[in-house]
Amino acid sequence: MFITIHGMDQDHVEGGAAGSAGGRPTIADVARLAGVSKATVSRVLNESARVSPDTRAAVQRAIGSVGYTESWQAKSLATGRAGAIGVIITEPFDEVHIDPTFATVLRGVYDRLVDTPLVPILLQASSEAERHKAMEFLRRGGVDAVIHLTPYIDEGLLAQLAQQGCPTVVVGRFESATRLGFSSVFSDDILGARLAARHAAQQGRTRPLIVVGPRNNPASTERVEGYLSVYTAVAGESVEERVHFGGWDEDHGWACVGGALARGVRIDVVLAGSDRIARGALRALAEAGLAVPEDVAVIGFDNHAVSRRTLPPLTTVEQPLRHEGGVAVELALELLEGDEPRTIVLPMHLVTRLSG
Numbered sequence: 001m002f003i004t005i006h007g008m009d010q011d012h013v014e015g016g017a018a019g020s021a022g023g024r025p026t027i028a029d030v031a032r033l034a035g036v037s038k039a040t041v042s043r044v045l046n047e048s049a050r051v052s053p054d055t056r057a058a059v060q061r062a063i064g065s066v067g068y069t070e071s072w073q074a075k076s077l078a079t080g081r082a083g084a085i086g087v088i089i090t091e092p093f094d095e096v097h098i099d100p101t102f103a104t105v106l107r108g109v110y111d112r113l114v115d116t117p118l119v120p121i122l123l124q125a126s127s128e129a130e131r132h133k134a135m136e137f138l139r140r141g142g143v144d145a146v147i148h149l150t151p152y153i154d155e156g157l158l159a160q161l162a163q164q165g166c167p168t169v170v171v172g173r174f175e176s177a178t179r180l181g182f183s184s185v186f187s188d189d190i191l192g193a194r195l196a197a198r199h200a201a202q203q204g205r206t207r208p209l210i211v212v213g214p215r216n217n218p219a220s221t222e223r224v225e226g227y228l229s230v231y232t233a234v235a236g237e238s239v240e241e242r243v244h245f246g247g248w249d250e251d252h253g254w255a256c257v258g259g260a261l262a263r264g265v266r267i268d269v270v271l272a273g274s275d276r277i278a279r280g281a282l283r284a285l286a287e288a289g290l291a292v293p294e295d296v297a298v299i300g301f302d303n304h305a306v307s308r309r310t311l312p313p314l315t316t317v318e319q320p321l322r323h324e325g326g327v328a329v330e331l332a333l334e335l336l337e338g339d340e341p342r343t344i345v346l347p348m349h350l351v352t353r354l355s356g
Contacts, residue, residue, distance in 0.1 A: 108325020
């Protein structure tokens with residue numbers, strides 16, 4: 001879609017010399033070939049209803065014939081919009097590309113943007129230098145709205161976005177979202193963990209080992225809260241002693257489960273904060289000669305593709321991550337239309353397979 005810029009020479013903005021002279025094709029070239037005015041071509045590009053079907057078809061044929069393309073710079077000047085949504089990630093670069101959680105949310109963002117004129121721009125902001133570059137880009141109006149995928153690691157970006165008045169959506173529970181004027185979407189980690197723990201308890205599992213991600217990540221603490229709402233004590237000992245924080249990766253699961261077994265900790269279920277952790281737990285249990293689920297059940301979290309490829313396939317909590325990305329875009333579009341910010345909480349459900 002093209003929007004005419006009032007008060008400026010359109011041919012100049014569109015790229016200078018006419019296509020017939022060897023330069024970039026302009027609206028004037030399209031108008032001459034179609035036998036209409038430049039204003040009519042602009043109305044067609046703006047999808048105006050004030051153009052007859054025959055004229056619209058003639059202009060579209062001329063556009064194809066001369067190879068005309070819209071000028072992003074002209075459009076931005078005319079509308080005050082960049083035509084882009086910024087997606088901020090503050091996790092380290094390697095983690096973003098290893099953890100399938102991010103890829104799945106991004107897939108949802110991209111899917112929802114396909115039918116809009118907006119393009120996604122991924123802004124990595126894990127270091128001070130990256131954050132500075134990201135904020136400079138945003139300050140210059142590089143995007144129309146922002147979707148922040150990792151608000152729990154921010155270092156002031158969200159405060160600056162609020163001060164700047166940039167329409168912002170945070171993905172994940174963020175207590176200050178409403179106060180800052182942001183919309184938010186997240187899945188209920190407490191509910192998801194409670195579903196997993198109840199399933200284990202109903203099977204008669206009484207000795208859980210809880211292995212989750214970083215302590216400063218709300219997803220970790222809330223999953224622990226959900227697990228502990230079911231397992232309040234373990235044979236007289238404090239269940240908190242069976243909670244291990246660390247990373248979301250397979251090695252963390254392997255080290256925690258292997259270490260617990262080496263210390264003589266009795267376990268009949270591993271409640272893993274991610275499918276990657278659960279995969280590491282399966283490896284540690286196999287190395288110890290324990291059968292899953294006969295000796296120890298393992299329940300993951302996320303329902304990534306890896307959960308279907310483990311031996312045995314993982315019982316896991318499914319997060320609607322792809323849907324979450326699409327909802328984030330919907331909320332951003334609402335903010336761009338001037339709607340009030342709001343929060344959407346998505347449910348989770350348990351997928352039962354052979355591991356527990």
